[in-house]
Amino acid sequence: MATEGRSVESTSAPVSRTLESAGFVHIVARADGDALAASGLLARALAEHETPFQVSVDRTVAARTARVRDRTPAADDVTIAIGAIDTDVTRLETADRPATLAALDCVRELGTDPESVLALAGLVAADIEPGAGESEWVLETAQERGLVSRRPGVAVPTADPVDGLAHTTRLHASWSGTPDATRDALSRLGIDLDAPETLTTDDHRAIGSSVALDVVGAEAATAATAETIQRALRPYATPDHTFETVGGYADVLEATARTDPGTGAALALGHDVHEPALAVWREYGRRAHTALETASTSRYNGLFVVEINDGPVEAVARIAAACRSPEPTVLAIGEGRQQSADADSTEAAIVTRGDDPLGVTVEGVARELGDEGDSRAEYDIGHRRGYLRYDSARDNATIIEAVRELR
Incomplete structure (x- = not known):
């Protein structure tokens, strides 16, 4: 069995030099939102350099290892592992640093401009607050380009607050997993829930306050719940993106990586799979909340x-x-x-x-x-x-x- 340190760990510069001379790149990724975003960042950079690539997403160390060992590579093929693996290939990230940060370094070494919203979503999936530590430049770049802006409300992927709140896995309340119960909980706010495009800043603020009270005030809530809801409030909105917020995008990446990696990989690569990805996310959230209850x-x-x-x-x-x-x-x-x-x-x-x-x-x-x-x-x-x-x-x-x- 592999340990976190058995596979080859590389810094971003050697990885980028390896990729520059590759004739074909096989990216083998762990099945989570962080690794999925990292694979998308690398793949997009390779596409700009016109380097052929393949992205594979697997649930276990053994599955990733078998996938690599079963393949007969050409002399100029390169395999990049994102996640633990029990074979001698280049590994993108180290055990104590998110894959998205390592991918960003690598992409910049290749002279390619990374997709900022995908990068921020990958960081959120890795439990990194956008703009914190090494990610400050990513957030600043996205804000300067008008790709993200902070607003009141809750981090969900959809414009419809009922749909978003019912299925998000970033928080849990008594109504989670059930759209009808979520609608009932929000109906007391006097907001037109059937016209999400008309929601104002005050409407988003009211929704955020109501959700926070329901989540923190739940009978089974713990001390950690207050920190959790703070991370979900005042999201970074993405006005020109298919998903409404960075945090919501991260939630969809997580869901697809776990249960439909083909759709997840296509999403990270920038393909038009928005609706299929949302369908996966809804089912993932519904099942998770029902199971917990x-x-x-x-x-x-x-x-x-x-x-x-x-x-x-x-x-x-x-x-x-x-x-x-x-x-x-x-x-x-x-x-x-x-x-x-x-x-x-x-x-x-x-x-x-x-x-x-x-x-x-x-x-x-x-x-x-x-x-x-x-x-x-x-x-x-x-x-x-x-x-x-x-x-x-x-x-x-x-x-x-x-x-x-x-x-």
Whole structure:
């Protein structure tokens, strides 16, 4: 099994020099919004340089590794991995730095102007506030070009606030996942919800205030919920983009990366897949919120466990960590074999609010759940999160104990 440091880690300059001389580039990406945005940034730069490329998105380290090993490259082919991989290829990002930042450095080294809105969405998907730290120049560039502007309201991808709020996975309230309940919650504001194009600044402000009260005032809300809603309020609007806000774009990237990577890759490349991507995002959000509302939960020292019947475990773990968990680490476990394309497997996800890397934990848990030869014990590692797919014969107590021991 791979660790976060086993694959070759490269700085942006060597990656850019490698790409300059490539005859063909295969980008193999982790299935999350950060990696998807990074792959889109690289691919767009390659297109400008007229370098042929292919983008592949896979859920686990083993799947990415197999994809690379099964391919017979030409002499001038280059493979770039975005995410952990267990073979000797160039890896774009390091364990402690988002892939989007590394991709931005690489694109600039290639002399190409990166797509600012995609870059900002990738940073949000990586839990980086637009303009924070190294990303300051990206936000400033987008603002100078009139691509983004801050306004009141909530970060959702659609102009329709009911649609956006009902399906977003950036927050959770009693009405989340259900458009009718969301409409009922907003109807008291006296806003014409059927004409989103007429919404004023005051309307957006009223919606933001109402949502904040519902999210923070929920019975199961935790101390972390206040921080979560602050990140979702006063979004960066994108007046000339297909999605309404940067945060909403990030939410769609996350959803498509997890459940429909083909559409996600096309979206990151700039193809016209706006409506299919929104359809994926709506279903992803609906299932995640429904699963969380009907979940069985348990609490341990430092760990909050969420057991669900059906739903995207990564989204459930992320929402729980942001809005429902009294502990810093969340483990979401899927019940039932329908959780995975493998009929004999089930899924789990780990999300932490802390900055400690999860790589060692996730790899260790995977070892506990299956030996080296068991293809059904696979995993992946992302920023503050991990993913596991393992033999469904393993009971939940086994994975809970393994996570507790290794955290």
